[in-house]
Amino acid sequence: MFCGKNTYELVKWIWRKYAEVKIKKIEVNHENMIYLEGNHESKRVIVMLHGITADKYVWSIFARKFVKEGYRVIIPDLPPFGESSYNENINYSIEYQAKNLKVFLKILGVDKFHIMGNSMGGGIATKFTILYPQTINSLVLFDNMGIYSVKKTKFLKNLEEGKRNLMLIKNKKELDIMLKLVYHKIPFIPFPIKEELLKESIINYNKNKHVFDNLLTENWDLEKELYKINVPTFIMWGKYDNVFDISTLGVINKGIKNSQSFIVDNCGHMPMNEKALFSSKMILNFLQKLN
Numbered sequence: 235m236f237c238g239k240n241t242y243e244l245v246k247w248i249w250r251k252y253a254e255v256k257i258k259k260i261e262v263n264h265e266n267m268i269y270l271e272g273n274h275e276s277k278r279v280i281v282m283l284h285g286i287t288a289d290k291y292v293w294s295i296f297a298r299k300f301v302k303e304g305y306r307v308i309i310p311d312l313p314p315f316g317e318s319s320y321n322e323n324i325n326y327s328i329e330y331q332a333k334n335l336k337v338f339l340k341i342l343g344v345d346k347f348h349i350m351g352n353s354m355g356g357g358i359a360t361k362f363t364i365l366y367p368q369t370i371n372s373l374v375l376f377d378n379m380g381i382y383s384v385k386k387t388k389f390l391k392n393l394e395e396g397k398r399n400l401m402l403i404k405n406k407k408e409l410d411i412m413l414k415l416v417y418h419k420i421p422f423i424p425f426p427i428k429e430e431l432l433k434e435s436i437i438n439y440n441k442n443k444h445v446f447d448n449l450l451t452e453n454w455d456l457e458k459e460l461y462k463i464n465v466p467t468f469i470m471w472g473k474y475d476n477v478f479d480i481s482t483l484g485v486i487n488k489g490i491k492n493s494q495s496f497i498v499d500n501c502g503h504m505p506m507n508e509k510a511l512f513s514s515k516m517i518l519n520f521l522q523k524l525n
Contacts, residue, residue, distance in 0.1 A: 285353025380456025460489025
């Protein structure tokens with residue numbers, strides 16, 4: 235009989251097989267970085283960046299369509315999340331992550347690509363595009379962070395007022411609250427896997443808080459830099475996002491000249507996960523039109 239950890243590892247193996255990607259490891263700036271990759275030899279490259287407290291597997295179902303279409307898909311565990319290294323002496327700011335990602339991709343021999351990001355990963359994707367515009371073919375954003383002049387959600391108000399961070403978890407009740415925060419309709423999660431998610435969340439509490447503290451201290455304002463983004467951009471937002479209000483979409487769409495957007499109905503904070511098949515079809519169509 236499988237225990238929770240073994241069951242969860244089996245599910246991850248199934249996700250990798252479904253997406254046709256392999257798990258790999260390299261050293262970046264003296265820290266281990268774990269990532270998923272499909273179609274290593276392809277010259278058409280897509281990099282997908284997950285959000286805070288998440289990991290590479292949130293993209294697994296979404297990624298399959300792009301691997302099938304012949305893209306080289308690279309999905310890192312952004313440090314210190316997932317299986318990548320954690321160093322308590324590092325400030326995991328958006329700028330640090332963007333510069334660390336540049337080194338990671340240089341090691342992999344990637345110098346021109348499409349970049350996609352959700353939440354924190356979307357913030358990193360925009361910062362990367364601003365810092366290294368010559369490397370980016372297109373930018374795809376899913377409910378990304380960085381805009382704070384709009385309506386505040388309960389999640390953001392709690393952070394501003396020093397109340398409990400709804401993404402930091404110490405018990406089952408808090409895990410349930412977090413799932414309701416990021417999903418409009420919570421997917422079925424078998425009991426052994428949910429128990430393992432809870433264990434990992436408790437173990438990673440201090441690490442996750444470290445990153446939140448870094449981001450709050452950085453206080454990066456993307457709105458002031460949107461005009462610097464000139465690559466073709468597609469912004470997708472869950473209609474019922476409880477992390478970053480849907481009003482954020484209009485600010486980003488207006489600020490990036492060469493952009494288009496779409497609101498995903500019956501969806502929360504992670505369209506590429508909650509509506510993976512629909513989202514992947516839309517984004518593939520966007521990329522194909524660029525060609």
